[in-house]
Amino acid sequence: MDYRDTPEEAAFRADARAWFAEHTSADWTHVEDEQEQTRLRRQWHQNLYKAGYAGMAWPTEYGGLGLNAVYSAILAEEAVSTQAPQLPPYIGYMGAAIQAYGTEAQKRHFLPTMLSGEIAWCQGFSEPEAGSDIASLRTRAVLEGDEWVVNGQKMWTSGAHEADWCFLLVRTEPDLPKHKGITCLLTEMDRPGIEVRKIYLSNGIPETSEVFFDNVRIPASQMLGQRGDGWPIAMTTVSFERGPIEVGAVQRYEIVLEKIEQAAAERGLLGDPRIRSELALAYARGQALRLASLEELSARVSGVAAGEAGSLCKLLWSESEQALQALSLDVLGVDAWTGKEAEKMAEYFSARAVSVYGGTAQIQKNIVAQRILGMPR
Amino acid sequence: VLAVYTDEQKMLDDAVRKFARDYGLNSPADLKVVDRAAGWKALSEMGIAGLRARESSGAPMASAVEIAIAVSALAERLVPLPLLGSALFPAELLALAQAPAERLSAVTEGRQSACILFDAELAEVADAGVQTAYSWDCQGAEFGLSITPSGSEYSVALHPITSTTDHKGADLTRAVSQVEVGAPVESYTLSAGNRERWLAFALTLLAADILGAMRGALNGAVEYSKVRIQYKVPIGSFQAVQHMCSEALVKITGTVGTVNYAAWCIDELSPAEALLAARTAKAYAVSVGRPVCETVMQVYGGLGQTWESIAHLYLRRVMVSTYLLGGLQSMLAGIADARLGVK
Numbered sequence: 030m031d032y033r034d035t036p037e038e039a040a041f042r043a044d045a046r047a048w049f050a051e052h053t054s055a056d057w058t059h060v061e062d063e064q065e066q067t068r069l070r071r072q073w074h075q076n077l078y079k080a081g082y083a084g085m086a087w088p089t090e091y092g093g094l095g096l097n098a099v100y101s102a103i104l105a106e107e108a109v110s111t112q113a114p115q116l117p118p119y120i121g122y123m124g125a126a127i128q129a130y131g132t133e134a135q136k137r138h139f140l141p142t143m144l145s146g147e148i149a150w151c152q153g154f155s156e157p158e159a160g161s162d163i164a165s166l167r168t169r170a171v172l173e174g175d176e177w178v179v180n181g182q183k184m185w186t187s188g189a190h191e192a193d194w195c196f197l198l199v200r201t202e203p204d205l206p207k208h209k210g211i212t213c214l215l216t217e218m219d220r221p222g223i224e225v226r227k228i229y230l231s232n233g234i235p236e237t238s239e240v241f242f243d244n245v246r247i248p249a250s251q252m253l254g255q256r257g258d259g260w261p262i263a264m265t266t267v268s269f270e271r272g273p274i275e276v277g278a279v280q281r282y283e284i285v286l287e288k289i290e291q292a293a294a295e296r297g298l299l300g301d302p303r304i305r306s307e308l309a310l311a312y313a314r315g316q317a318l319r320l321a322s323l324e325e326l327s328a329r330v331s332g333v334a335a336g337e338a339g340s341l342c343k344l345l346w347s348e349s350e351q352a353l354q355a356l357s358l359d360v361l362g363v364d365a366w367t368g369k370e371a372e373k374m375a376e377y378f379s380a381r382a383v384s385v386y387g388g389t390a391q392i393q394k395n396i397v398a399q400r401i402l403g404m405p406r
Numbered sequence: 407v408l409a410v411y412t413d414e415q416k417m418l419d420d421a422v423r424k425f426a427r428d429y430g431l432n433s434p435a436d437l438k439v440v441d442r443a444a445g446w447k448a449l450s451e452m453g454i455a456g457l458r459a460r461e462s463s464g465a466p467m468a469s470a471v472e473i474a475i476a477v478s479a480l481a482e483r484l485v486p487l488p489l490l491g492s493a494l495f496p497a498e499l500l501a502l503a504q505a506p507a508e509r510l511s512a513v514t515e516g517r518q519s520a521c522i523l524f525d526a527e528l529a530e531v532a533d534a535g536v537q538t539a540y541s542w543d544c545q546g547a548e549f550g551l552s553i554t555p556s557g558s559e560y561s562v563a564l565h566p567i568t569s570t571t572d573h574k575g576a577d578l579t580r581a582v583s584q585v586e587v588g589a590p591v592e593s594y595t596l597s598a599g600n601r602e603r604w605l606a607f608a609l610t611l612l613a614a615d616i617l618g619a620m621r622g623a624l625n626g627a628v629e630y631s632k633v634r635i636q637y638k639v640p641i642g643s644f645q646a647v648q649h650m651c652s653e654a655l656v657k658i659t660g661t662v663g664t665v666n667y668a669a670w671c672i673d674e675l676s677p678a679e680a681l682l683a684a685r686t687a688k689a690y691a692v693s694v695g696r697p698v699c700e701t702v703m704q705v706y707g708g709l710g711q712t713w714e715s716i717a718h719l720y721l722r723r724v725m726v727s728t729y730l731l732g733g734l735q736s737m738l739a740g741i742a743d744a745r746l747g748v749k
Contacts, residue, residue, distance in 0.1 A: 030415075030471050030670045031408050038407065099407060290746060300749045302739075309741035313664070313689045320409070320663030327409040341659045348656070397655055398648030402628050405643040 032323070034103075041100060045107040048080055053113040063235070067191040073114055074146030083116060084144045087124060091140040097330045102274040109280035117188065118276060119143075119150050122266040123196050130213070130254035130262050139194075139215070151192035151218070153183040153240060154263060160185075161392050163198075164207045164260060168242060170199035170214065172249065177201075177214055179222075179245040185386070189225045189238035192218050196266075198259045211259030216247045232378035267388075272329075272339060273322045273346040282315045285353060285376070293360045307356050314349040321345055337400045340393040347384035354380035409666065411475070418472055422479040425452060430483025433716050437486065437578055445487050450516035455493035459514040460501050466673070470607060474614040474669035481618025482625075484719055486579040488519075490611055491543020496520035496551055498607050503562040503594035521547040522608075523565065523587060529732045534563040534590050542730060543580040546570070550587050553601065560601045563590035577726035578719055602677035605731070606684035610668040612727045613684070613691035617661045619727070620691075620698045623720035624654050627705040634707070647705060654701050657694035664690045682744045689737035695724040 034042055060066050077083050085100040087093020094100070101121075108115060120143060127139055142148040159166040168181025179199055189195070195216050202210030218225070222245035227235035254262055273279050290308055298304045322345070325338045354377040357365075364370045365377075384390040398404045411419070429445040431437065449455065454476050457468035473494065480489060497513045499522070512518035523532040523539035532539045533554040541547055547570075552563045565587035575582035596604075628651055631642030641647050668687035671680040699721035703710040710717040728734070 030411065030666060032667060032670060032674075034407055294746075299746050305742035305746065305749070306735060306738040308746065309738035310689065310693065312741055312745060313686045313693070313738075314660070316667070316683075316686045317660030317664050317690050320667045321659045322663075323407065324409045324663055324666070327407065331408070331410050333410075338659075341656055344652075344656045345660050391649070394649045394652035395645070397652035398642075402648075402651055402655060403632070404628060404648050404651065405632060405640050 038099060038103060042103050042107060045082065045104055046110070048082070049107050049111040049113055052076060052080075053111040057114060058112060070114055070191075071146055071149065074116060077116060078145040083146070084120065084124070086121070087140075087144065088128070091124075091128065091136060092144045098271070098275060098326055099330055101271065102326055105275050105277040106280045109277040109284065115277050117149070118271065119152055119188075119196070121271055121275075123150055123152065126196070126213075126262050126265045127253065129265050130258060135215075135253065148193045149188065149191055150194050150196055151186050151189040151238075151240075152266075153186050153189075153195045153197040155185040156182060157184050157239075161389055163263065164211065166198055166200060166211065168197075168199050169203070170201050170212065170247075172201070173246075175249045177247045177249060177252070179214070179216075179242045179247060181242050183240040183242070185228070185237050186225075186240045187237045189218070189240050190227055190235070194218060195223075195240070196253075198263060201256055201259075205257070208260045209257055211263070212256050213253040213259045213262045214247050215251045215253055216245070220245050220247065222246075230378070230382060232375040232382075234375065234379075272326050272342050273318060274326055278346055278350065279315075279319045279322055282318060282350060282353060285357065286311055286315055289353070289357050289360050292357075296360065296362070298360060304360065307359070311349075311353050311356055314352060318342075318345045318349045337396055340388070340396045341401070343387065344390060344393050344397070347390055350380045350383050409663075411471075415472060415475055419475050419479055421452065422454070422476045423482070425449065426480050426483035426485050429487065430480070430485045431579070431716065431719065433714060434578065434719055435714070440486060442487060445485070446516065449487055449489065455489060455497065455516060456514040458494065458498050458501060459510065466501070470610065470669040470672035471666065474610060474665055477611050477614040478618035478621070478665070481615045481723065482622035484579050484619070484622065484716070484723060488543045488545065488580065490615065491541070491580065492519045492521055492545075492547060494611060495522050495608055499551055499553075499562055499596075499604050500594075502600040502604050503596040505562070505564075505592075505594050509564075509592075518549075519544055519547045521550050521567075521585075523550040523552050523585070524730075528582070528726075528730050529736060531731075534561065534565075534593070536565070536587060539585055539587060541567075541570070541581075541583045541585050542726075545572070545581050545583070547585075549591075550585060552590070553596065556595075559598055560596040561593050562596045563593040565590055575726060576722045579723055580726065582726070599677040602681045603672065606668070606672050606677065606680040608731055609681075609684040609688045609737075610665065610672060612730055613661065613665050613668065613687040615727045616688075616691040616695040616724050617658065617665050619720045619723045620654070620658050620661065620695055623699050623702040623717065624651065624658065626716060627651065627702040627710075630709075631705055641705075641707075650701050650705060654698045657698050661687070661691045661694060678744070682741065685737045685740045685744075688732075689734060689741060692728045692734045692737065695728060696721065699724050 084093030085096045086098050089095040156166050170177040170179045195218055197214045198211055200210050201212040222243040224241040225238050228237045229235050293299055293304055322342045325342050357373055358377055361370050365374055458466045500510045513520050521541040521544040523536055525532050531553045534552045536552055550565045550567055554561045567585050567587055569586045571584045573582045631647055632640050634641045664687035668683040671683040703717040706717050709715050
């Protein structure tokens, strides 16, 4: 057990902190224009890459730094502390899938530009009829000559409206059992027949999209892996999902708690024993999230196959985050309803989605019960 | 950062678990037959109580992380031996108060039984003016320890115990007794920092105890759910039952993190930081401990409501560890004072 940074980690953290302090623009969060936001995010991604802060755990042969996930976690912590935008999460898991299943040519072609931020990606997995049960997806692809012809609809395709390429799962063998008939295609988003519509979430922000495919023709050479490899590829991406520290959720929790404490102080609530207890409990829950995530991360870094332990951290995250945002509304009181603190209301609604995206809380509980506790199916 | 146990710590965990299989409880009926004297002797021989004896440099033989591992493993099997109350708590206090080596070794080697003197709420340590106090998790203790403020420091006093009346406490694995004590026969100075360190040590181990009890309780319920058949299938195949158990494991996972960190802090960080981490661990453990054990009783169904079931033993143990040295509100008040300032 050692909760301190190693000398190497401490040096890396200090460098990253200084870099973020110098390069993060303070007005990031206040840009209203969506196209300008997209441009700034891309620029930021490219700046991070040039500074050596992208692909901490990627192999060096594909432009990464060949370090471990602890460095990804440190980077996320420092980024969140300066309110800098995060790197898009797909870099880790789509990159891992292309590394595992891509031809050498595909790896050389896609990985460097994905990492550098030159090409932005989105993930076309979920569909209106395929949410938690992703293997029942229906978007069809039929091979005509040396092209796949794709028809169907994807949903919850985050970043689709600003993506250049899509990592797409399609059904190619409708007669095979559902897990066996799926294939993975990589496609440009500007091919004729692709239409993107934004989905506004309950927080009022167009965080995600639906994507329609109408006779979209994709060269057969843009298939990842073999025909029918779609399900194992999807599982590779899922198993690569990062823990709450690496996505910055732990650091964000601590910052939000500090803001709630400030709000309570401004409203003269720090003498209220109930509010004091609630704030202390929120701190304890945040620590449980931080420390359990740190153990899960440490186990992964030490080569102990984690996998399912990620579901436990995800559940700790969604529960603590949602309780924290409920406390925020409690402390803000009437200001939350009258629009004086509209941003805080949006944050509350954002937290409701945490127990849905990346696998719902119910799916996570199934995984914990069946794969960790070994309860019968 | 690397928050994983060392190989030595894993070996200790295995060894204590093995011991706990022999001296722990499989049902309440075992309370009558478990050989406590043999168990205590075996535990002393394993040297668990002596892990916090001090080397000549003043450093403890083992870190508090090891102690928390052992305490948790014993609680997992409801081992009814008074390790915390009659050995670890008083020994650590004597060590931090720099009591004579002979005093300390008598306790760590199991030659003399001591206890902490608690107030009637079991929430505070009594002061030197005490005449009637409560002892916890020790039977037949020869002396009790009080803590009294003395200027900017504290004084630890050693009182002879003149009579003991056992209470029928909720926890059937550890005793609560009312004790009459005499005037102090010895006293030692305890710095304010070391008083915080002792409190951090005690609170962390109570959280470790709750953690182990939750684990043991859930393990039993999960195994039961795999063999109990209703509607021709194991009840563990029902999603309602699976989700109850998953939620319990999430709560246990959160507790593991806070307990390990609090234990590490005791030997590595300042007293104030260690105390905040300890209160955090205990607050978290307490906030989930009873709900987890109640869930376990529910998974066992009707059987879980019977006296013969082991389920209520876990819940009883958790409840007493919950209130000892302060329950949830007391822990949260301490955290709030540390983070928000005293109001």
